[in-house]
Amino acid sequence: MAGLAKTFGSGAMTNTLEDIAESKCIFAIGTNTTQTHPVTGTRIRRAVMNGARLIVANPLEIPMAKYASLFLQLRPGTDLALIMSMARVIVDEGLADMTYVKARCENFAAFAESLKAYDLDFVSETTGVSQEKIRDAARMYAETDPAAIIYSMGITQHSHGTDNVLALGNLALLTGNVGIRGGGVNPLRGQNNVQGACDMGALPNVYSGYQPVTDQQVKEKFEQVWGVSGLSTEVGLTLPQMLQKIDAGKIKALYLIGENPALSEPNIKHVTETLKKLELFVAQDIFQNESTVSAHFILPAQAAMEKEGTFTSTERRVQLLNRVVEPPGEARPDWWITAEIAKRMGAKGFNYSASADVLKEINAVTPSYAGITPKRLKSGDAPHWPCPSEDHPGTPILHTRTFTRGKGFFAPISYKGPAELPDEAFPFVLTTDRSLFQFHTATMSGRSAALNEMWGRQRVRISPATAKELGVADGDMVKVSSRRGEAQARAMVTPKVVDKIVVMDFHFAEANANLLTNPACDPMSGIPEFKVCAVRVQKV
Amino acid sequence: MKDISLTINGCDVKVRQGATVLDAAKAAGVFIPTLCHHPDLKPAGQCRLCVVEIEGSRGLPESCATPAEDGMRVMTDTPRVKEFRQQALGIILDNHAGKCIECPANLDCELQTLAAEIMPIETKQLAETDNPFFRRDYLRCVQCGRCVRMCHEIRGAGAVIFREVDGEPRVGTAFNLPLPETGCQFCGACVDVCPTGALTFIQPIPKGAQEIASICPYCGVGCRLIFSVVDGRIKAARPDPAGPANLGQACVKGRFGIGEYTHSPDRLVAPLIAKDGVFTPISWDEALNRVAEGFRKYQPDEVAVIASAKMTNEDNFVAQKFARAALKTNSIDHCARL
Ligand code: SF4
Ligand code: SF4
Numbered sequence: 001m002a003g004l005a006k007t008f009g010s011g012a013m014t015n016t017l018e019d020i021a022e023s024k025c026i027f028a029i030g031t032n033t034t035q036t037h038p039v040t041g042t043r044i045r046r047a048v049m050n051g052a053r054l055i056v057a058n059p060l061e062i063p064m065a066k067y068a069s070l071f072l073q074l075r076p077g078t079d080l081a082l083i084m085s086m087a088r089v090i091v092d093e094g095l096a097d098m099t100y101v102k103a104r105c106e107n108f109a110a111f112a113e114s115l116k117a118y119d120l121d122f123v124s125e126t127t128g129v130s131q132e133k134i135r136d137a138a139r140m141y142a143e144t145d146p147a148a149i150i151y152s153m154g155i156t157q158h159s160h161g162t163d164n165v166l167a168l169g170n171l172a173l174l175t176g177n178v179g180i181r182g183g184g185v186n187p188l189r190g191q192n193n194v195q196g197a198c199d200m201g202a203l204p205n206v207y208s209g210y211q212p213v214t215d216q217q218v219k220e221k222f223e224q225v226w227g228v229s230g231l232s233t234e235v236g237l238t239l240p241q242m243l244q245k246i247d248a249g250k251i252k253a254l255y256l257i258g259e260n261p262a263l264s265e266p267n268i269k270h271v272t273e274t275l276k277k278l279e280l281f282v283a284q285d286i287f288q289n290e291s292t293v294s295a296h297f298i299l300p301a302q303a304a305m306e307k308e309g310t311f312t313s314t315e316r317r318v319q320l321l322n323r324v325v326e327p328p329g330e331a332r333p334d335w336w337i338t339a340e341i342a343k344r345m346g347a348k349g350f351n352y353s354a355s356a357d358v359l360k361e362i363n364a365v366t367p368s369y370a371g372i373t374p375k376r377l378k379s380g381d382a383p384h385w386p387c388p389s390e391d392h393p394g395t396p397i398l399h400t401r402t403f404t405r406g407k408g409f410f411a412p413i414s415y416k417g418p419a420e421l422p423d424e425a426f427p428f429v430l431t432t433d434r435s436l437f438q439f440h441t442a443t444m445s446g447r448s449a450a451l452n453e454m455w456g457r458q459r460v461r462i463s464p465a466t467a468k469e470l471g472v473a474d475g476d477m478v479k480v481s482s483r484r485g486e487a488q489a490r491a492m493v494t495p496k497v498v499d500k501i502v503v504m505d506f507h508f509a510e511a512n513a514n515l516l517t518n519p520a521c522d523p524m525s526g527i528p529e530f531k532v533c534a535v536r537v538q539k540v
Numbered sequence: 541m542k543d544i545s546l547t548i549n550g551c552d553v554k555v556r557q558g559a560t561v562l563d564a565a566k567a568a569g570v571f572i573p574t575l576c577h578h579p580d581l582k583p584a585g586q587c588r589l590c591v592v593e594i595e596g597s598r599g600l601p602e603s604c605a606t607p608a609e610d611g612m613r614v615m616t617d618t619p620r621v622k623e624f625r626q627q628a629l630g631i632i633l634d635n636h637a638g639k640c641i642e643c644p645a646n647l648d649c650e651l652q653t654l655a656a657e658i659m660p661i662e663t664k665q666l667a668e669t670d671n672p673f674f675r676r677d678y679l680r681c682v683q684c685g686r687c688v689r690m691c692h693e694i695r696g697a698g699a700v701i702f703r704e705v706d707g708e709p710r711v712g713t714a715f716n717l718p719l720p721e722t723g724c725q726f727c728g729a730c731v732d733v734c735p736t737g738a739l740t741f742i743q744p745i746p747k748g749a750q751e752i753a754s755i756c757p758y759c760g761v762g763c764r765l766i767f768s769v770v771d772g773r774i775k776a777a778r779p780d781p782a783g784p785a786n787l788g789q790a791c792v793k794g795r796f797g798i799g800e801y802t803h804s805p806d807r808l809v810a811p812l813i814a815k816d817g818v819f820t821p822i823s824w825d826e827a828l829n830r831v832a833e834g835f836r837k838y839q840p841d842e843v844a845v846i847a848s849a850k851m852t853n854e855d856n857f858v859a860q861k862f863a864r865a866a867l868k869t870n871s872i873d874h875c876a877r878l
Pocket of ligand 2 (some may be wrong): 680760790
């Protein structure tokens with residue numbers, strides 16, 4: 001979420017889910033909300049029922065397109081061109097909120113200059129969306145107040161994902177839509193506690209509450225509270241960088257908690273080989289998975305329904321988990337296991353007797369969480385951070401008076417397309433999608449017989465015209481290959497996909513889309529390009 | 541006189557001489573359905589609903605008329621017993637005329653209560669079982685349209701609609717298509733609002749279960765769900781109307797996808813060490829000591845930690861503190877991108 005942090009100073013959803021109902025225009029781009037965040041889908045639906053206009057931009061004809069005022073079916077990986085050209089139309093037609101721009105933002109001139117590159121002929125050609133539709137979308141978004149932007153992995157999972165996000169920030173600044181009810185720029189986070197994991201500093205560059213590791217004062221504060229010395233001020237490695245360094249023999253020991261990179265990262269064949277090179281590989285999880293099988297030690301953790309603690313949802317809301325059932329066998333809470341290892345290494349400051357003890361420490365060292373105490377959550381409250389003290393009501397809407405970084409920053413952006421384009425050898429574009437019935441690598445959802453009955457296997461989704469071109473019928477076995485690998489699965493012929501596009505998911509070990517995807521990463525966020533790569537499809 | 545000791549469903553129970561098997565079950569807190577039995581009257585063995593299985597005896601004796609004996613092993617809920625009871629009650633119901641709704645004893649009727657306990661939910665009639673989550677039995681539909689409006693107004697799916705059948709509006713799907721072909725999300729919101737038995741969950745929400753609210757572990761919406769727990773196992777989940785993020789809504793994964801993985805036999809239940817390619821259980825103490833010893837050998841730039849977006853805030857906080865304070869590295873990350 002590096003983009004929003006640059007534009008506004010904070011990378012989280014600016015508004016809340018409840019707030020979507022107040023919106024009069026919702027621009028949903030790169031999100032198949034009713035499938036990936038179904039209950040957020042109901043918020044959008046409620047807003048539409050109350051008369052809000054909905055603009056959907058997506059390479060696939062997703063269910064929300066049915067009730068959208070405008071549906072822009074753009075080519076995968078061309079979102080940036082679409083967004084920037086909408087900004088250009090807004091500026092050219094004098095629809096920008098210049099009072100807001102002058103009072104609250106900076107760098108407008110340089111940004112306006114960069115818009116010149118996005119003339120409608122070029123953009124329409126690139127995106128496959130008609131000029132008229134682009135103009136309509138720009139006008140609808142600019143002229144309906146308040147207007148909210150909602151996006152998800154369809155925006156971020158590109159080699160230029162940060163630019164996509166910056167572009168959306170530009171659009172919202174241009175129309176004065178940040179810091180108001182029913183407006184904002186709202187990234188929907190994938191996994192249940194992605195927001196919380198970031199907030200807690202499970203990132204290489206920040207402690208909890210986004211306090212930079214490079215800041216000397218921050219370092220000293222943590223050294224004092226934790227009673228340690230020699231905390232590093234050097235930014236650490238991102239996950240893809242870790243994998244590279246393991247491959248190169250530089251990183252020799254890994255502690256992997258609750259993830260499965262051998263299925264969820266791009267080019268998984270290589271990841272699996274990489275993990276085997278470790279001298280010490282400690283995995284901690286609730287199940288064996290494709291990654292843990294290479295571990296030297298496996299530590300059994302408790303599942304969410306067996307835990308106490310807190311999750312922070314996509315709208316920055318902190319909620320209390322209750323223990324619903326007892327854990328099986330000797331499974332232990334993750335925090336307990338980690339703290340025990342630390343203690344046995346001789347580290348100080350790991351004497352917690354309950355998860356509430358950890359939360360108290362979080363309150364003490366994290367200004368935005370200071371008021372979100374165990375006592376307050378127990379009383380039934382579930383506030384949005386920042387919440388600096390126990391009597392603070394929480395902050396549903398960010399940047400209401402000033403931006404976290406002071407002024408809103410207009411980012412000039414030059415056009416970048418996908419890192420890998422189709423060519424003669426690999427003539428189709430593969431994009432990844434998710435099923436409503438499965439979650440992530442299906443370690444949890446894949447154990448439900450009913451969910452598997454609905455969606456239990458990989459399907460290679462292609463349009464009727466593409467099917468005809470390839471001589472493939474619905475249900476035929478096909479082989480999809482990219483420069484990195486190949487996968488075989490049955491074809492599903494559906495008019496919901498545009499010609500020349502192939503859609504797969506990464507839920508299952510068998511024929512996983514990540515056998516094919518491109519590890520080219522966004523230089524700022526470190527997010528790989530899951531959404532576009534070039535492939536070849538053959539009937540087998 | 542000496543008390544009699546016997547077991548009911550494996551639990552020991554003591555009763556006085558002259559007690560029946562039914563008395564013993566009552567003493568053990570085990571429910572056996574009865575209809576002809578009344579405590580003031582002599583046993584009649586008429587309705588045959590109270591049958592049980594007794595180890596070593598053939599047939600299914602009526603518990604109301606069988607004296608308890610020392611060392612008896614009684615089973616009250618075997619599949620054979622259940623099937624027999626359903627048949628016996630089926631015959632009674634077939635000979636019982638009239639509609640409940642027109643009966644003065646409606647809602648205060650032992651037969652009704654027993655039928656709810658014993659009988660499988662009626663699925664003959666029109667019930668559509670085109671999906672593994674819920675069934676639709678439009679003979680029980682009163683055309684109130686709650687499900688249609690829920691599906692349209694809140695879910696935006698438009699999977700169930702009013703269609704015209706013989707000039708009358710009837711709830712159903714377009715062209716009577718199976719639900720999976722209609723864009724249904726299987727969120728169950730329509731079942732929640734159905735006032736009759738027209739829409740029912742295939743795994744019903746058990747009555748009398750312990751109910752505990754917590755947060756869904758799947759996506760970032762953070763729906764609060766109410767879990768029904770029986771014998772320490774999650775039997776059903778439904779959205780909490782007071783959940784601030786979800787306002788009484790949920791999706792197919794939260795509602796139907798949590799119990800099975802939580803209670804999966806594949807769960808890791810002991811620390812494991814890889815020995816010659818085979819994972820062998822070891823004690824926590826040994827595992828933790830060896831892991832700690834292992835990590836101590838490496839320099840800060842030789843180690844890394846990958847945390848998880850599925851863990852709690854507290855878990856993640858301790859993980860990053862471990863990386864920074866114990867391993868002295870900032871190389872900690874998680875799959876924030878996914
Ligand atoms: S389950 Fe949800 S989507 Fe399906 S018919 Fe019912 S309300 Fe509509
Ligand atoms: S019930 Fe569905 S929408 Fe709600 S948090 Fe769980 S996965 Fe997300």
